[in-house]
Amino acid sequence: MSRPLRWGLLGTGTIASLFAEDLVHCDEGTCAAVASRSSERAEAFAEAHRTEHAFASYDALIASDAVDIVYIGTPHPFHAAQALQCIEAGKPVLVEKPFAMSAAEADKVRRAAQRAGVFAMEAMWTAFIPAVQRALVLVEQQTLGALQTVRADLSVRRPFDAAHRLYDPDLGGGVLLDLGVYAVWWAHRLLGTPASCTVDATCGATGVEEDVTATLSYNKGREAVLTTSFREQGTRLAHATGTNGTLRLHAPWWHGQALSLTGRSVDTETYDHSFAGHGYHFEAQHVHECLREGRTESPVLPLADTVAVLHTLDEMRATIGLEPW
């Protein structure tokens, strides 16, 4: 067997730690390097996660021969430029969600990756969570009949802190790109690109949207009803309803461990898909497979889909009067 792929992580924040912890569940990958804007933070992270190399600059990690693939875990506004830098250096790259701040930025990265023949993917881990994958198979098998309505709630209470990236406009703050992106991905995955959308939002003291209710409309009266908020702890459920029944992903649905089916023509049944770890190892494992197969894009999460989701998010942002990035 060839040696494990050596991951290099940009950033030492919350998600970088969770991702590093989950790499221990992957046979084919290892957390080999971390980079921070500060050497102290890089070294502390390397010690905590038994990481061989600690770089005091992102540039040094991207250029390093000790790294086979880069994982970008910095705030959203830095994703596109850092991904472009990886692609230019010939390094495959997994970019945290949202892949970029707008569809235009994401498309620039997509085109660069295609031109260079370098693998790039959004870290939309939900697409690889076993319960979500089971749900998608059940929908494809027409278990629910013809799909009519999709619902998703991503309301996770985050106490207000003007300096935190979630609330700071300069760090890409706002609930739509942080949590809403999952709900829009779910709607796109099941119903495709909407024909139109209506969006109701409440903005807070820093001007970013903190609470959003949206309806995405499709032909034949189909719709996706999405709620996302930093202001309250919501149901954190997702549903897909068709002519024969309803499927419910248990909370927190975007990384949940079970789903239930119910309905007039569908037997009530719960499927257990429990797993160890946080759930980031499934996307990492998929990246390993893609690289082993010599792919430059994921067949499960193609970049065109990532761009399309961001296009809908652009429209939603415009509808509530937010400036384009």
Ligand SMILES: NC(=O)c1ccc[n+]([C@@H]2O[C@H](COP(=O)([O-])OP(=O)(O)OC[C@H]3O[C@@H](n4cnc5c(N)ncnc54)[C@H](OP(=O)(O)O)[C@@H]3O)[C@@H](O)[C@H]2O)c1
């Ligand atoms: N998939 C998921 O479940 C999930 C969960 C949480 C977050 N995320 C995504 O991951 C990204 C990071 O989120 P997070 O919650 O990990 O954020 P965080 O805790 O604030 O960490 C972000 C890290 O980025 C680095 N960074 C670089 N430039 C920065 C700047 N100007 N200001 C602040 N930090 C900067 C910092 O590392 P150094 O200072 O060491 O360089 C910092 O530790 C976001 O895009 C978010 O959407 C995904």
